[in-house]
Amino acid sequence: MGLVVAAVPALLVATATTASAHVSVNPDSAPAGGYSKLTFKVPNESNSASTTKLQVFLPIDHPLEAVSVQPHAGWTYEVKKTKLTTPLTDHDGNKVTQAVSEVTWTADSATSAIRSGEFDEFNISVGPLPDSGTLTFKTLQTYSDGSVARWIDEDESGEKPAPTLEVAGETVGAGHHEDSGDEGHAADTEEAEAASKTPLVLSIVAIVIAVAGAGLGVIRRRS
Template sequence: MHNIISRGSGAIALAAGLVLAAGGSAAAHVTVDAPGAAQGKYTVATFKVPTESDTAATTALRVTVPNVKSVRTEPMPGWTSKVERNDKGEAVAVAWTADPGNPGVGPDQFQRFVLSLGPLPAQDTVDFPARQTYSDGRVVSWDQPSTDGAEPEYPAPTLTLSDTGGSDGGEHHVASTDTTEPESDKVSRWLGGAGLALGLFAAALGLGLVSRSRKP
């Protein structure tokens, strides 16, 4: 009887562990999403920043942008943003810092940082190296490029740009109307469903084993 219950509990623990491990790997990185982003055009880019630390909060973020003409930040209560420019007046980076009294993005939380920027460069992909600062002084640099399709430990947020065949001649204030769910959110929802299914299967297995052990 004890062995049967132990096997059932083990199945439940294994299923839960697999789901948690998969969920952690999917949500660990700083990512960027910009539906419809195209070469030579303006876009709205959303950076999703999770806090990985169990004890410290995210209190600052700096994102490098590809020397673009225009960058505008979305107002965020409790945060101060600053656009950094080179001697040509091009935007090269954006930094957000939590205001005094704002604890930042705590453990098990994430925050979205939104930019309107452009025109985007005439290339297939563009990286946005990011630097995430924690309240305990730890700094994580998300700046490693993918090599031969393999994802590095700290990948730089990357956008794939469509080829429009030309440059946008003027600045536009982009309002994102795309309702497509970001890929990272789809993965999270899929993992949640898989976790529920595995949990139910493991629970049924445990109950079945216990029930069978009670039969004469």
């Protein structure tokens, strides 16, 4: 009976691990109108094959004007563009007639492929993001044995959910890539001031404890 009870938690852990081991995008939400760095986390689910290729399909129903790829050591990437039915207008007023529709990373060798029990991460920068909605990045993960994991389910409860990015919240101005420098500087200043006060506070506490200890010693001797 004890063996059966002990096996139940192990089974639950194994099931949870398998269910959560899917290609995902981080962050999973971002403010409208801004730019965002997207990191695709790719775990290897096969016990006998390595992941050798990753294809990420960008939504054309919400085309992204600017897409750039961060080079990944040991992998080669390829970018494909699609002609837009309705051209975009960039912040300079220029017409954008094509948008990136696919980014493919391919391992240069077996050494750089993602082996069993491993994961890897691939980065792109995109923007400006639309005013609202969900961006779905359907993804194909190809293994060394020729099998393909199709992360294309738009329903998150599906067996192979596609990575999704929720766009909502306060709109960020076009061309805004990062948090305000003034806000960041203010936060750094507050942290520095707090850090500088810490030694003083500790010194005062130490003195109070020492004085209290000395007073207690005198009282004991008198008693």
